[in-house]
Amino acid sequence: MMVDHEGGAWSIRGCRASARARVALSIVSEDLTAQAITQVTGLEPTDSWSRGDLRTHPRMRHLGPHAFTRWTSCPEGDLPGEFEDKLARLLQLTEPAAARIRALADTCDVSILVGDQGYTSQMWGLPIEAQDVARIAAPGAALAVDLHAPGPALP
Template sequence: MTDDQAIAIIESEFKQKTLGVTEQYLEIHSPIYTDNKIKVDRIDRESKDGSIIAYLPVLSERFYFAVYIDTKTNKVTGVGTEAYHRVYFRATSETLTVEELKEMTNLTPTETWNKGDLRKRGKSNHTFSNFTILPNPEPDEFEDKLKKLLDHLEQDKDGIKRLVDNANGYIQVAMDTHNGNGMIGGPNIDTTDIRRMNEFGLSINFDLYVGGNSFRE
C-alpha cells in the first residue's frame, strides 16, 4: 500500500465515519489539511501482521491521531490518539564542557550547550553543560522509541557508560498525551529493556503533560 492509497483510505473514513470512534474523536478535534489533503506525519509499516499505523497531527495540539489500517482489506480498523513522545539520552555537567563530553563517546549529539551559554528563550544563561542524543524524533509509540534509543546507544556502550559515570547521564522522556476521558494510561517498559538500561547504569525520568478536549457525554 502506497502512502497516497493510505491517505485516501483515511480521508474516506474521516468523511464517512463508519467507525463510531472516528466520529467521537472528530467531534472534539480536527486533523490538519494542506492543499485540501489530510496531513500525515508518518506511516508506520513495522508491524508484521499486515497492518499499518498512520500518525496525523492534530490541529493546535502536540499529540497525534493514530489511524490503524488493515492492508489486506484496505479498511480502517481503529482510530485513536498517540502521545507526542520525546525519548532521548541526556548527559549534563556543571564542571565539564561540551567538548569534554563529546570526547567520551563517538556518538553524535543532537543538541548541546555549554555552561554559561545564553538560553534560546529568555535572557538567562545555562547553569550546566548539556549533551543530548535524540535518534528518533518522528511519531511513534513510547515502547518503540525506547527500544530504538537503546539500539542507538548500544553502538557505543563504553562511551555511554563513561558519560553515565562522569556526567549525569540518563534517559529523559517527555509525553504530551490526550486527556480524552481522564484515563491517560502510562508507559510500559518490558524486562528486556530494563536489563538493557541496567547494563549502562541508566535511570529514566518522565515528564507527563496532558492536553486536548474531553469526549462529549
C-alpha cells in the same frame, strides 16, 4: 478510527490518537563541555550546550550564560511514533557506547528522558520490556518520565 458498516450505512465507533512521545539520552555535567562528552561517548548529540555558553532563546538571555552542560541525543525527535519504538531506536543507537557512557555516570547525570503528551481520559501506559530495562541500566542511566494530558477529552 474504528467504523462499522451495517445495513448499508457507516457509523463511527470511536477513535484512538497516539500520544506524542519524545525519548532522549541526556547527559548533564558541571565540569565537562559538550564536545568532551561527544568525544567520550563517540556519539553525536542532536542538541547541546556547554557551561558558559550564552543562551540562544530570546526569552532566556536575561538569565545569562548556561550554568551547566547539557548533551542530548534524541534520534526520533518529535516525529510521530510509539514510545516503545522510539525507546528501542535510542537504545539501539546508544548500546555500543554503553560502557563509555557509564564511565561518565560517576561525574555526570545520565538519564533517559521520556516526555509523553497524551489526551485527557486517553492516556496509555509506557510498556518497557525486561531486556530494555537492562539496556537502560547498562550505561548507568536513570529513567525520567513526564506525562502530560493537556488537551480536551476525546469523544
